[in-house]
Amino acid sequence: MPRLYGPGHFTEDPYSQVVSPHGIPVDDLVAVLQKEIRRSRIDNAVLAAYEMFTTSEDVAQHLWRRLRIIAVEDVGTGLPLGPVLIDVLHRNFDASPGGEWMMACHAVRLLAAAPKDRTSSEHADWVAAKVALGEALVEVPDYAHCVHTRAGQELGRGLMQWWDNGAQVRDELPSADHRYREELIKIHRRDEAENGTAPRPSRTLAARFPDPGELSSSERLRLPLVHGVHASSSRRGARRMMTSPSLVLAWTSTLSTGSPTSGAPEGASSL
Numbered sequence: 001m002p003r004l005y006g007p008g009h010f011t012e013d014p015y016s017q018v019v020s021p022h023g024i025p026v027d028d029l030v031a032v033l034q035k036e037i038r039r040s041r042i043d044n045a046v047l048a049a050y051e052m053f054t055t056s057e058d059v060a061q062h063l064w065r066r067l068r069i070i071a072v073e074d075v076g077t078g079l080p081l082g083p084v085l086i087d088v089l090h091r092n093f094d095a096s097p098g099g100e101w102m103m104a105c106h107a108v109r110l111l112a113a114a115p116k117d118r119t120s121s122e123h124a125d126w127v128a129a130k131v132a133l134g135e136a137l138v139e140v141p142d143y144a145h146c147v148h149t150r151a152g153q154e155l156g157r158g159l160m161q162w163w164d165n166g167a168q169v170r171d172e173l174p175s176a177d178h179r180y181r182e183e184l185i186k187i188h189r190r191d192e193a194e195n196g197t198a199p200r201p202s203r204t205l206a207a208r209f210p211d212p213g214e215l216s217s218s219e220r221l222r223l224p225l226v227h228g229v230h231a232s233s234s235r236r237g238a239r240r241m242m243t244s245p246s247l248v249l250a251w252t253s254t255l256s257t258g259s260p261t262s263g264a265p266e267g268a269s270s271l
Contacts, residue, residue, distance in 0.1 A: 005129065015059070015062060018056075018059065029051050032044065033045055033070075033108070034066065034074065036048060037074060037075075037111050042108075042113060045108050045112045046108050049063055049108045053100075053101055060100075060104070064107075067104075067111065068087070068090075071083045071085075071086045075116055075117065076121070079110075079111070082110070085107075085110060089103045089107045146162045146165065147161065147162050147197070153199055156197050159191075160188060160189055
């Protein structure tokens with residue numbers, strides 16, 4: 001009976017079928033590279049990387065894909081900026097004719113010499129396994145239902161409730177300067193005392209979706225279809241458009257260009 005976890009059959013990896021100029025399978029080279037970086041064996045890690053680099057342009061790019069993974073999977077918080085450094089070195093690799101191998105060598109040395117931390121990889125695998133087994137699932141605590149969510153707004157929660165609950169942080173920087181927060185809280189408290197907690201009108205969609213009766217005939221004809229109903233038929237149709245970001249994009253495009261945005265979904269075409 002096959003195992004449930006881990007990689008599939010080696011035939012699923014195309015690099016198991018590719019060999020280096022010295023006859024070493026590339027999937028073996030990848031394994032050497034990663035294991036030697038984990039063990040801080042810099043010299044053999046660099047040799048494995050060079051063998052990949054000299055195999056082909058495709059395998060050289062596969063080297064960089066692997067280094068991006070290693071920077072997170074094996075080095076992790078041992079070098080928090082490791083992923084950024086690898087990304088920059090990869091960009092330099094692509095943009096520095098004659099210096100490509102030096103960039104790759106430096107990247108391998110950087111990761112191999114760094115302190116190692118595999119906990120992000122372990123955490124990621126644990127979560128995927130536990131959720132698949134039905135033994136773990138994200139909880140939605142009450143404090144998540146704030147002014148930024150449908151549930152929070154339906155509960156009548158406003159920004160003051162958010163300041164009291166949703167904006168709480170732990171492990172805060174001791175030197176954090178809250179002078180701006182205190183002023184904002186005063187402004188928001190006054191606003192809710194005077195106006196309540198109902199959501200404010202949209203600042204952008206209201207302008208993009210005016211009452212169809214206020215549009216010219218040509219503008220009404222350029223309104224998209226919404227689930228088979230032309231939005232120009234009523235203000236309700238215009239409101240229904242606001243619920244779909246893709247339809248908002250299509251409508252905005254028709255006003256600016258006279259034609260719907262490419263890639264708009266079915267039902268978002270203009271007439």
